[in-house]
Amino acid sequence: MAKERSLSPEARSILGTQISRRAVLAGAGGIGAAGLLVACGGGGDNASAENTVRWGNWPLYLDFDEASKTYPTLVKFSEKTGIDAKYFEDYNDNDEFFGKVQAQLKLGEDIGYDVVTPTDWMAARWIRLGYAQKYDAANIPNKVNILDSLASPSYDPNRESTLTWQGIMGGFGWNVQKNPKGIRTLDDLFAPQNKGKIVVLTEMRDTIGVILLGQGVDITKVTEDQFMNAVDFVAKKISDGWIRGVKGNEYAEDLTSGDATAVIGWSGDMFILASENEGKFDFAIPESGGTISGDNLMIPSTASAAGKANAEKMINYYYEPAVAAEVAAYVNYVCPVKGAQAEMEKIAPELATSEYIFPTEKTASRLNVFRSLTPDEETKWAEAFQQAQGN
């Protein structure tokens, strides 16, 4: 995987995880909405038994067998180690999840998870606040399998408390019938046939990132003025009736229901939508560049010693190339594990050449990482982005 050499370390830190978890397909759009309410309740499991590990992850982000309703790789892990892995698909949104568990983290009370899966910028916040535990490196020998490009993000330069779960690309998705020529630029996106049927992501760094790139701004160095300018652009497109909604996972549902014909979305979702709808949808990294980010396996400060050890064993297991390939074949996000591509050849050769899972250097060089923000910026920028959405 020497393919990503031309990437910045930040970009590398993001190459790795977000395609299938966001693949909320037709009819499953309720997940995001359900999150609205679920966010108010507790999650996870209060029992922290010796022999269990509790993992909070995004929906549709782990290989799942429809017939047996089980997660094959997780079942194999339990059989192999005797550790009972409890899996919760209740990490719906970085901010919401943080809001839900922050008070307990602050008080040092068990949050109900031994592993959580925050996106880079949120992982950075947990580390800053001391809410993450450092791994016992001896328990995770497979750590060396992380792609070189992902090995030293600024928030955790030696990967002492995070390892990438998957990487996510942000770009344009569209309905092929309504946009036969495809969408490569902001002008293509805001074309008359899409008026009132454009949906963009609630994930600020992806939506504003793609727009900034379209405006020729380098998002690895974006200034506040440039950011606010892009937010004003979005606000104007909303008030003029171009943008129908700013959504999380539910945008996939809007595409299938016809309420949206063009989106700023995530590659994995679009990939799965296309395969489930006979090629009715397509995805492209914008001409001016797309965004890339990563979700990370992290052990919260409140996990018990036993929970932490079990979590480390599980993280180590998912860094075995064969296991990583099995997950990637289902989730279709950028795979962060060295050797997984070779393993993929054995189980799904057609996916081993997928740019979405194993991006070539050329593709990777077109993906950009939104620069990290200071706490002040984080609040101020989030506020501006929320206000643009009418909140």
Added chain:
Amino acid sequence: MTLPKVRVPYLLLFPGFAFLFTFFILPIINLAQTSTQTRVSGGDTGQYEQTLAFSNYVNAFLDNKEQFGRSFVYATLATILALAIAYPLAYAIAFKAGKFKNILLVLVVAPFFTSFLLRTIAWKQILGEEGFVVPGLRSLHIIGQQTTLTSTSVAVVAGMTYNFLPFMTLPLYASLERIDPRTIEAAGDLYANGITAFRRVTMPLSLPGVVAGTLLTFIPAAGDYVNAAILGSPNTKMIGNVIESRYFKIVDYPTAAALSFTLMAAILILVTLYIRKAGTEELV
């Protein structure tokens, strides 16, 4: 022997008070404290300290006047619509349904068997571009080719009307059903025609139900955010959406708390004025 007698009411009240204290009073105090905090300078996201910044209230209100106004307009519209739909319905069940009365009542309550959220999402799909309603209305030229039903204020108000309809219907039914039919007969004996009898007898007697129903609809509707989130667009956001966003997205707890208090106060004032005006001591 008189002492235990005095204690009985207190004993009976204890569970209720304990519950309210734990789950209402304590959170309210906590919320009040949060609402006047400001960011710790140089602190991280979500770190606030108490500075008694009452200006939070002013800023929170001024920044979100539009959403406050919209919430009350939408809630009022939904309440009026629900009343217009529920009154004839409750009347028919109470006076005209005969042996079907119980079945009809079950039908009114039936939607409760499904989650509020799922029902709202179902409406989004029914009214979506590729549901059967939009193409049908378009082919009949009732709506234009570009007109959509979801992501509009009409969809949000309609969703709230639908979701809160049982809360309007049931109190109306209860008060109508209680009316002694002989009073209406007596009106007829006194030469009142049907309309006059309704206006002078049935309606006044059902007024407690109207007040209860409108309150049970208006109060949750004003604070609702699910309908606006699922059926609306960024241009139809209500105050509930702002509070949700402030709390979860911006991690701005003080503003979220200040907005919640302002909303509570506004509802309390409106409801008090309404009850005074309606003058139904019988209620509450």
